[in-house]
Amino acid sequence: MSEKPISPLRQRMLEDMSVRRFTPDTQREYIRAVKRLAAFLGRSPDTATPEELRAFQLHLTEGGVRPPTINATVTALRFFFNAVDGAIGAFTQGKPVDAETLQNVIPFAPAQPQRRR
Numbered sequence: 001m002s003e004k005p006i007s008p009l010r011q012r013m014l015e016d017m018s019v020r021r022f023t024p025d026t027q028r029e030y031i032r033a034v035k036r037l038a039a040f041l042g043r044s045p046d047t048a049t050p051e052e053l054r055a056f057q058l059h060l061t062e063g064g065v066r067p068p069t070i071n072a073t074v075t076a077l078r079f080f081f082n083a084v085d086g087a088i089g090a091f092t093q094g095k096p097v098d099a100e101t102l103q104n105v106i107p108f109a110p111a112q113p114q115r116r117r
Contacts, residue, residue: 009044009045009046009084010031012084013030013031013034013080013083013084014027014031016079016083016084017030017079020083029072029076030076030079030080032076033072033073033076033077033080034076034077034080036073037053037056037077040055040056040059041056045080053077057070057074060073
């Protein structure tokens with residue numbers, strides 16, 4: 001029985017998460033988030049532009065994804081673009097996608113409304 005080959009980008013992400021001692025559940029969720037972005041783009045996620053990241057967040061929101069899931073997805077993408085993609089020198093529109101760019105393009109989901117007491 002043969003295993004599917006792992007892309008160098010995914011292998012790098014798995015290694016970086018292992019070095020940081022992410023739990024298997026966290027690793028699975030981070031991979032899932034990057035995979036969702038790749039499916040949305042129809043290409044490798046390291047080629048995403050800031051505008052496409054914004055469109056992805058809108059896609060999640062319009063698809064009924066709850067704010068905690070969007071926050072987890074954004075956290076995973078920040079890790080991907082900072083720790084993994086940044087480390088191998090991938091660039092978006094001539095600029096690396098860094099934490100500041102991601103914060104401006106994909107802010108955390110709006111806070112939940114406060115309950116009245």
